[in-house]
Amino acid sequence: QVQLVESGGGVVQPGRSLRLSCAVSGFTFSAYGLHWVRQAPGKGLEWVASISYDGSDKYYADSVRGRFTISRDRSKNTLFLQMSSLSSEDTAVYYCARDILTIVLIPATPEIWGQGTLVTVTS
Amino acid sequence: QSVLTQPPSVSAAAGQKVTISCSGSSTNIGNNLVSWYQQFPGTAPKLLIYDNNKRPSGIPDRFSGSKSGTSATLGIAGLQTGDEADYYCGTWDTSLSAGVFGGGTKLTVL
Numbered sequence: 001q002v003q004l005v006e007s008g009g010g011v012v013q014p015g016r017s018l019r020l021s022c023a024v025s026g027f028t029f030s031a032y033g034l035h036w037v038r039q040a041p042g043k044g045l046e047w048v049a050s051i052s053y054d055g056s057d058k059y060y061a062d063s064v065r066g067r068f069t070i071s072r073d074r075s076k077n078t079l080f081l082q083m084s085s086l087s088s089e090d091t092a093v094y095y096c097a098r099d100i101l102t103i104v105l106i107p108a109t110p111e112i113w114g115q116g117t118l119v120t121v122t123s
Numbered sequence: 124q125s126v127l128t129q130p131p132s133v134s135a136a137a138g139q140k141v142t143i144s145c146s147g148s149s150t151n152i153g154n155n156l157v158s159w160y161q162q163f164p165g166t167a168p169k170l171l172i173y174d175n176n177k178r179p180s181g182i183p184d185r186f187s188g189s190k191s192g193t194s195a196t197l198g199i200a201g202l203q204t205g206d207e208a209d210y211y212c213g214t215w216d217t218s219l220s221a222g223v224f225g226g227g228t229k230l231t232v233l
Contacts, residue, residue, distance in 0.1 A: 044224060110168075
């Protein structure tokens with residue numbers, strides 16, 4: 001079955017960097033766009049970044065643009081989120097999700113979600 | 124401060140129908156497709172509605188979606204206590220070139 005499993009979360013100091021990974025299985029990795037969505041403790045969902053099926057198009061929320069980089073590795077069936085210049089406002093559960101459509105340059109509908117990984121930014 | 128506006132909470136009696144609104148603008152809901160998510164505490168969101176009114180496989184027809192202009196609505200009929208959860212609308216914002224979510228609505232079944 002379709003599975004997305006996030007990893008890489010943890011406690012990090014302000015200003016430092018962290019890379020999240022999302023290992024996927026059960027579907028053709030190269031056919032689907034992918035997303036990162038986060039949720040701060042007790043808060044709502046916040047769209048972070050999306051990447052097209054072939055990695056040619058990437059989109060970011062204003063709150064992370066210039067600090068976060070989304071990427072994908074077809075050989076590893078893995079999605080990444082490189083996060084830098086972290087602040088306490090980045091503390092959240094980070095979910096990766098697969099888009100509902102195949103072969104689109106603007107993925108816009110997260111369909112299947114991972115269980116999330118918690119990132120805590122604190123000194 | 125979400126781009127999409129939802130009521131913080133709604134409530135209705137078991138067996139009744141409730142609607143949850145999601146208001147946006149021409150750059151998001153007005154020109155893009157809307158999706159709805161259900162989230163229980165401590166778990167990942169689940170897609171309920173996509174493309175304004177379509178249900179993924181396995182989602183009961185008690186859940187419905189509609190869109191008019193720059194607003195969208197989620198309907199839940201035959202309310203059950205198990206429907207108590209947070210509900211989020213989401214769409215693409217063409218101006219921001221990014222996805223956006225509503226602030227979420229907590230549903231209470233009386």
